[in-house]
Amino acid sequence: MPKLKTHKGLRARVRVTRRGKVMRRRPGKRHLMSSKNAKRRRKLSGVSSLHGRIAKTAARSLRGG
Numbered sequence: 001m002p003k004l005k006t007h008k009g010l011r012a013r014v015r016v017t018r019r020g021k022v023m024r025r026r027p028g029k030r031h032l033m034s035s036k037n038a039k040r041r042r043k044l045s046g047v048s049s050l051h052g053r054i055a056k057t058a059a060r061s062l063r064g065g
Contacts (some may be wrong), residue, residue, distance in 0.1 A: 004064040009064060014050070019030040022058045 013037075015026045029044040036044075051056055 006064045009059040010058060014058060014062070016059060016062060020059065022055045022062075023047050024050060 014022050016022055024047065026044045026046065027046055029041070033041060049055070
């Protein structure tokens with residue numbers, strides 16, 4: 001069987017921590033920031049983790065499986 005490839009689009013968007021959590025950046029902070037209030041901008045600035053089945057699927061795609 002051929003080797004399985006890493007999903008390069010996903011690799012550019014997420015990273016896996018040492019404990020195996022899949023961390024992602026929040027969408028919506030590239031432009032048009034003046035129309036968003038300060039609380040919303042603060043919440044967008046942090047990173048978030050993927051949960052449940054989505055995290056497992058993402059981790060498998062990053063491993064190449």
